[in-house]
Amino acid sequence: MSQVNHGRRALVQSIGAASGLLASGASSITFAATTGTLAVAIPSNPSTFDPLNQTNHDAMVVNQLIFENLIEIDGNGNRVPMLAKALPVVSPDGLTYTFELREGVRFQNGQPLTAEDVKYSYEYVLNPANKAYRRDVWTPISSITVEGRLKVKFVLKHPYRAFLDYMTKYMGIFPAGSREKYGPDFFRHTPVGVGTGPGIFVSSKTNDYVELKRNPDYWRRGYPKWEKLLVRIVPEESARLAFLLSDSVQIIGAPSGRDFVRMRSQAGLVGESKLARGSSLFIAGNNRKAPFDDPFFRRAVSLALDRDTICNKVCLGLVEPSATPMPSSSWWCNRAANQSQSFDLAQAKAMLAKSKYAGGASFDLTYSAQSYLIRAADTALFIQSQLGQLGIKVNLKPAELTTVFSQVALGNHQAALLAVVSPAEPTFLSKALFSPTEPFFKAAGYDNPTLAALIASSYKVESRDKLEPVLHRIQDILAADAPIAWIGTLKNTNLWRKNVRGFEVSEATTLRLAEASLA
Amino acid sequence: MWILRRFSSSAVVLLVVSCILFVMCRLTPVSPARVVLGADARVEQIVAFDHEHGLDLPILQQYVKWISGAVSEGFGNSFITGLPIGAEIVQALPVTLEVVTLAFIFTIASSLGLGMLAAHKEGRLADQIIRTACITGLSLPGFWVALMLIRTFALDLPWFPPGGLATWEEGWSAHLLSLTLPSLSIALYYTAVLTRLTRSTVIEVLSQEYVRTAEAMGLRSSTVWWYVLKNALPPIVAMAALIYGYMFGWALIIEQVFNLPGLSRALLTAILQKDYPMVQAVVLVITTIFVVSNSASDVLQKIINPAGNAR
Numbered sequence: 001m002s003q004v005n006h007g008r009r010a011l012v013q014s015i016g017a018a019s020g021l022l023a024s025g026a027s028s029i030t031f032a033a034t035t036g037t038l039a040v041a042i043p044s045n046p047s048t049f050d051p052l053n054q055t056n057h058d059a060m061v062v063n064q065l066i067f068e069n070l071i072e073i074d075g076n077g078n079r080v081p082m083l084a085k086a087l088p089v090v091s092p093d094g095l096t097y098t099f100e101l102r103e104g105v106r107f108q109n110g111q112p113l114t115a116e117d118v119k120y121s122y123e124y125v126l127n128p129a130n131k132a133y134r135r136d137v138w139t140p141i142s143s144i145t146v147e148g149r150l151k152v153k154f155v156l157k158h159p160y161r162a163f164l165d166y167m168t169k170y171m172g173i174f175p176a177g178s179r180e181k182y183g184p185d186f187f188r189h190t191p192v193g194v195g196t197g198p199g200i201f202v203s204s205k206t207n208d209y210v211e212l213k214r215n216p217d218y219w220r221r222g223y224p225k226w227e228k229l230l231v232r233i234v235p236e237e238s239a240r241l242a243f244l245l246s247d248s249v250q251i252i253g254a255p256s257g258r259d260f261v262r263m264r265s266q267a268g269l270v271g272e273s274k275l276a277r278g279s280s281l282f283i284a285g286n287n288r289k290a291p292f293d294d295p296f297f298r299r300a301v302s303l304a305l306d307r308d309t310i311c312n313k314v315c316l317g318l319v320e321p322s323a324t325p326m327p328s329s330s331w332w333c334n335r336a337a338n339q340s341q342s343f344d345l346a347q348a349k350a351m352l353a354k355s356k357y358a359g360g361a362s363f364d365l366t367y368s369a370q371s372y373l374i375r376a377a378d379t380a381l382f383i384q385s386q387l388g389q390l391g392i393k394v395n396l397k398p399a400e401l402t403t404v405f406s407q408v409a410l411g412n413h414q415a416a417l418l419a420v421v422s423p424a425e426p427t428f429l430s431k432a433l434f435s436p437t438e439p440f441f442k443a444a445g446y447d448n449p450t451l452a453a454l455i456a457s458s459y460k461v462e463s464r465d466k467l468e469p470v471l472h473r474i475q476d477i478l479a480a481d482a483p484i485a486w487i488g489t490l491k492n493t494n495l496w497r498k499n500v501r502g503f504e505v506s507e508a509t510t511l512r513l514a515e516a517s518l519a
Numbered sequence: 520m521w522i523l524r525r526f527s528s529s530a531v532v533l534l535v536v537s538c539i540l541f542v543m544c545r546l547t548p549v550s551p552a553r554v555v556l557g558a559d560a561r562v563e564q565i566v567a568f569d570h571e572h573g574l575d576l577p578i579l580q581q582y583v584k585w586i587s588g589a590v591s592e593g594f595g596n597s598f599i600t601g602l603p604i605g606a607e608i609v610q611a612l613p614v615t616l617e618v619v620t621l622a623f624i625f626t627i628a629s630s631l632g633l634g635m636l637a638a639h640k641e642g643r644l645a646d647q648i649i650r651t652a653c654i655t656g657l658s659l660p661g662f663w664v665a666l667m668l669i670r671t672f673a674l675d676l677p678w679f680p681p682g683g684l685a686t687w688e689e690g691w692s693a694h695l696l697s698l699t700l701p702s703l704s705i706a707l708y709y710t711a712v713l714t715r716l717t718r719s720t721v722i723e724v725l726s727q728e729y730v731r732t733a734e735a736m737g738l739r740s741s742t743v744w745w746y747v748l749k750n751a752l753p754p755i756v757a758m759a760a761l762i763y764g765y766m767f768g769w770a771l772i773i774e775q776v777f778n779l780p781g782l783s784r785a786l787l788t789a790i791l792q793k794d795y796p797m798v799q800a801v802v803l804v805i806t807t808i809f810v811v812s813n814s815a816s817d818v819l820q821k822i823i824n825p826a827g828n829a830r
Contacts, residue, residue, distance in 0.1 A: 045788065047555060047599045055557030133556055133564070188601055206600055206607055207788055208684075208780035232683065232778070235788070239778045242669050242681035370791075402793060406549040409559070432559060439559045 036227035038500075038518055039249040040511055041234040043372070045206055050187040051172030052125055052132040057421055058253050060169075061511040062210050062231055065199035066108075066191055067172025070099050070118065071164060075504040075512065077277065077424055079164055083113060083173060083196060085150075087164075094159035094462060101150040105219040107175050108200050109193030115152040119144045120176035122154075130179075134170040137162070159460040161467070165425040169508065198224040198514045207233055225502070225517030237371065244269070244495055250518060251496040251503060253511050256371055257316045260493045271495045273318060274505040277327050278422040279490040280429055281319050281374065283365070283383070284408060285415040287483055288445040291363060291392075292415065296355035298482040302341050303348035304390050305383065311488045314382045315374050319488040324475040325429045327489040331464065332426040334475035341479055341486075345389060352390055362393035366407065367417040369398035373490055380417050411442030418443070419490060424507050426471055427458045433484065446483030525817055529810045536806045537799070541582050544795045550574065551598045551793040572598060585799065594800040599792045604800045607785060612804065614684055614781035615774065619766045621698055622705035627759060630710045634717020635748070641722055649714065656711030661769055665704040665776040672700060682778035701777040705769045709762045716758050720751040753820050760816025764809035 046059030051067040054060050072082040081087055083105055088097040105113040122144050125132045140160040145153045156163065174194045179187070187194070192201050196219065199212030210231040214224055232249055234240045237256040241263065243249045255263070255271075264271025285292030285301065292298055307321035323341030326332035352358060365383065367376040377398060384394040399407070408416045422428040432440045435452050451474065458470045478484070494505050502515035552560060552568035560568075569575045573584060588595045593605025600607075637649040673681035679700050685693035724730065724747050733743050770783035778784075782801055789797035 045600070048601070055555070131567070133560070136561070185601065205610065205780060206602065207611070207784050234682070234778045236775050236778065238666060239669075239682050239776055242673060243683070243778070245674055246677065246681045248681060248683065400791065402554050402791070403547075403549050406553045409553075439561050 036518075037230060038226040038228070038251075038513065038516060039230040039232060040251040040253070040513065041232045041240045041243050041249040042253045042511070043233075043235050043237075043240070045233050046204075046210065048188045049191050049201065049204075050184070052130075052134065052170070053188075054170070055133065057508065057510050060508075061253070061513060062199075062212070063172065063191075064197070064510065065212055065229070065513060066195035066197045066201055067174065068196045069167055069171050069173065070101075071167055073165075073168045073424065073507060075274075075506065077507045079168065083118075088154075090462075094460070095156045097154045097156070097163065098147065099152050099154075101152070102219060103150065105196055106217050107194060107196050108215055108217075109175070110217070111175050113173065113196055114149050114176075115146040116176045118152045118173055119146050121171070121173045124174075124179055125171065134166075137166045137170055159462070161459045161462050162423070162425050162428065165423050169423055199229055202228075209233065220514070224514055226513075229513060241495075244497065247497065250500050251494060251511060251513075251516065253494060254372065255493060255495045257318050257374060257493075260318070260495060261316045263495055268498050269495055270498055270500070271493065272505045273491040273493040274507055275320055275327055275329065276421055276424070276490050276492050276507055277330055277332075277426075278424040278428055278507075279420060280322075280325050281315075281379070281417075281419045281487040281490055282325075283415055283417055283485040283487070284413070284433075284443040285363070285483075285485065286411060286413055286442075286445055288411065288442075289414055291355075291357045291361035294355045294357060295481050296351050297357050297361065298485070299341075300348045300351035300355060300390060301387065301392070302482045302485040303344050303351060304386055304392075305485060305487060306343040306386060307487055308343070310379055310382055314378050315488075318374060318491045318493060320491065321488045323486050324478060325433075325484075325486055326426055326471065326475060330426075331468065332471050334472040334479075337472070337475040337479035341482070348390055352392075357392075360391035360393070362395060364395045364397045364414045365417055366397045366399055366404050366413050366415070368401040368404050368419075370401045372401065373419050373421070376417050376419065379487070383417070408443045409439055411445055416443070421490065421508075426467070427455050427474065430474060430478075431455050431459075444483045446481070448477065448481070448483075451477045521821075522818065525814050529814055532810055533803065533806060537586060537803055538582070540799055540802050541585065542578065544798055545578055545581070547793065549793055551795060554792045554794075555599055585796070589800065589803075595796050597789075597794055597797050599789075599794045599797070604797055607797070608782065608800060608804060611780060611782045611785045614779055615767065615770050615783055618698055618701050618774070618779060618781060619705065619763070619770055621702035622709070622766055623759075623763050625702060625706040626709045626713055626762065629706075630713035630717055631748075631755075633710070634714045635721055635744070637714065637718040638721035638725060641718075646718075649718070653711040653715050656707050659707070661704055661708060662772050662776055664707055665700070665773055668700045668704055669776070682776070684779050684781075701770075701773050701779060704773050704776075705766050708769070709766065713755065713758060713762065717751070717755055720754055721747060724751045749823070753824050756819050756823065757816050760812045760819070763812045767805045767808060 042058040042061060044056055044058050046062050047056065049063050049066060051063045054063060068082050070082060070084040071079050071087060074080045079087060083101055085100040085102050088099045090097055101113060101115060107113060122141065124130055125135055125138050126141060140156050140158060141154055142157045143155045147153050173196065178194050190201060198215050198218045200215050202211040202213050204210040212229040214227050234243055237259060240252045241255065241259050244252045260271050263269050285298060287293060307323065311319040311321040320327055320329060322328040323338045324333060328338055365380055367380045380396050384396060387394050404416060407413050420429060432438050433443055434446060435441065435455060436447055454470055454474050458467060461467045461470060492505055496503055499519040501517050501519050504512065506512045550565055550569060552565040556564050556568060573581055593603060595604060596602060597604055597607065633649050637646045640646045669681045672679045680697050683697060685697040687694050730743060730747060733746060767783060770781060771787055774781045774784040775787055782804065786798065786801040789801060
């Protein structure tokens with residue numbers, strides 16, 4: 001096993017070194033895309049174009065250009081109206097959301113958008129028979145009423161803060177009756193004409209490309225500025241970089257950290273990053289298994305992590321240090337709780353001495369062997385050496401990404417190093433990890449009814465003055481019991497060519513291409 | 520009769536491979552539902568997915584269902600994309616065949632020439648250069664060679680595209696250009712292998728008495744070399760046939776580095792996504808190619824040397 005691991009590590013290191021050589025001096029421009037064509041590269045195939053069943057952040061770039069929502073998140077992370085004329089009017093009890101739709105919006109088949117389409121789309125998602133993957137996030141909806149041709153009202157069963165956040169991601173509006181007319185395969189593979197977005201589906205080939213063309217009747221006049229958009233599927237990081245350097249594509253998603261840092265200041269290229277507020281890098285120790293069953297041991301691990309070095313040196317500045325699930329630079333963060341877990345080896349040793357494992361312990365740390373967003377292998381290696389100073393032996397267990405997540409979801413792991421991206425709302429991740437009914441509860445297996453009740457109550461308040469105290473109490477509990485050792489918040493990165501205009505990094509791990517164009 | 524026996528044993532090999540492959544796919548601890556539905560899928564969603572795709576049936580029943588579906592429905596649909604696997608293979612197979620065949624042609628042409636030259640100039644400078652080049656070719660990892668070829672011939676010298684496949688509609692020259700670097704990346708290693716084999720085989724044949732006799736009889740040099748080559752060919756043909764099959768394995772890495780939408784890339788993606796039906800179908804197709812190329816090699820050897828012992 002260890003031979004296999006060493007072999008794999010050597011292979012990954014060699015590929016990294018070779019891609020470094022690749023990156024170190026190339027700047028020629030050839031095999032450029034045709035005028036009016038914007039080409040981008042993403043790492044993975046969209047398994048579906050249906051907005052209701054998306055599970056892959058990178059692949060969402062396609063369906064979000066075809067389908068649109070009532071509201072969206074702009075480049076700065078703010079909610080802004082999309083198909084709605086303005087943000088909704090919310091009743092004082094937080095139960096009723098009324099949206100006025102824009103005039104003159106048409107589906108790509110020419111049919112005008114009406115409130116009936118919105119009602120139909122949401123009722124389709126809510127119907128269990130349709131098996132929408134994200135149906136759960138919409139179940140707080142009690143009813144949807146058409147108030148006028150362009151006015152629709154949502155009534156909720158209980159206050160639900162994340163309602164508008166989820167509206168920007170796990171949904172898309174399609175014409176009333178279209179599902180029955182075309183069937184599920186149509187939405188999955190060839191959704192022509194059923195969205196209101198800037199891109200019309202043309203064709204796709206698995207493992208190769210997806211082609212969209214400009215929607216000439218798009219409601220945002222003058223957009224998109226490209227005639228054709230080619231989304232190329234390029235899983236290999238160094239291949240994506242080569243495509244960018246040769247101008248075969250103009251924007252790439254998910255560059256490797258090393259390529260990003262090296263290439264962002266290269267002549268002819270631009271590289272920027274943006275904090276993904278809903279994301280986190282953390283060690284999920286299984287609280288139901290030794291040695292993570294002891295809160296003193298967990299605190300010792302948390303205190304022994306030099307987050308600044310991990311985030312700024314090992315992860316090359318692409319992670320913002322935070323000892324809680326909330327980004328340290330956001331108002332969500334409880335600074336005192338964050339500070340209380342700062343790197344302090346002496347305190348870590350004192351905590352370990354109080355634990356059942358004062359004489360030392362060992363555990364297996366599972367992590368993804370595939371590099372995505374960060375190189376987990378580098379971080380795991382550093383953690384191994386840091387915890388070694390405490391007398392804790394960490395056995396590194398690289399595995400394939402899906403295997404890591406499925407073993408964690410089943411609670412089969414002892415500890416896992418995870419990088420997770422979720423919607424940019426403060427308690428999505430905490431809910432997923434600490435609510436006993438959630439699929440990822442077994443990642444930590446930490447059952448604290450007070451914490452679960454606080455997380456549930458956080459969804460009933462919207463304003464900052466009411467939400468902030470709840471978030472702070474959640475973080476106080478997490479700091480005191482350390483069910484998970486948080487490391488930091490991930491940043492999304494993109495590299496693009498200087499002749500690209502109107503492109504900015506999105507807080508969600510996908511590309512925003514409606515405004516992008518070539519100079 | 521011999522050919523019939525050879526091909527029936529190949530059919531048995533395929534059947535055994537399909538069984539082993541099926542069982543090994545099912546031994547992985549992760550349900551493909553985790554990929555399709557997302558890491559945070561609920562247990563009931565996973566159970567429903569497994570039921571819908573027959574993954575909750577006894578393994579023997581699953582195998583019978585798959586193997587009969589493979590014949591009647593062209594391997595069914597992909598778990599991940601929902602697209603018909605047969606059609607996906609029909610799209611991807613020609614890409615891999617083109618890359619591998621071009622690499623094979625390059626390998627055969629260069630290794631026969633270089634091997635015979637090295638044998639002819641045994642111990643002299645040309646032989647030493649060729650031997651050193653062969654050792655270098657054998658030592659370099661394929662993916663590294665591929666990256667260096669991209670760096671040199673696609674970025675520093677923009678002669679070739681860095682990856683992707685230009686279709687025939689984009690012009691035959693663009694198409695061939697897009698296949699050149701991937702083919703070279705595969706061919707380099709096998710050229711080294713086959714050159715060394717050709718050299719040693721030819722040297723061995725050259726030392727045979729009938730060659731000396733032919734030379735002493737004053738036969739033209741080209742005639743002597745024709746006899747030498749003809750007698751040296753059987754082991755080279757056998758190895759070449761094996762190489763053609765092995766090249767599909769190398770294509771796994773090369774198609775990934777060059778981003779070619781071929782069969783090997785489809786296989787790698789399917790493995791990572793736990794797309795069992797796709798993995799099974801693609802491996803079966805590649806195994807078939809491997810088995811057929813081996814059988815073809817036996818037939819060829821029989822034709823070249825009817826007195827040989829190919830069975």
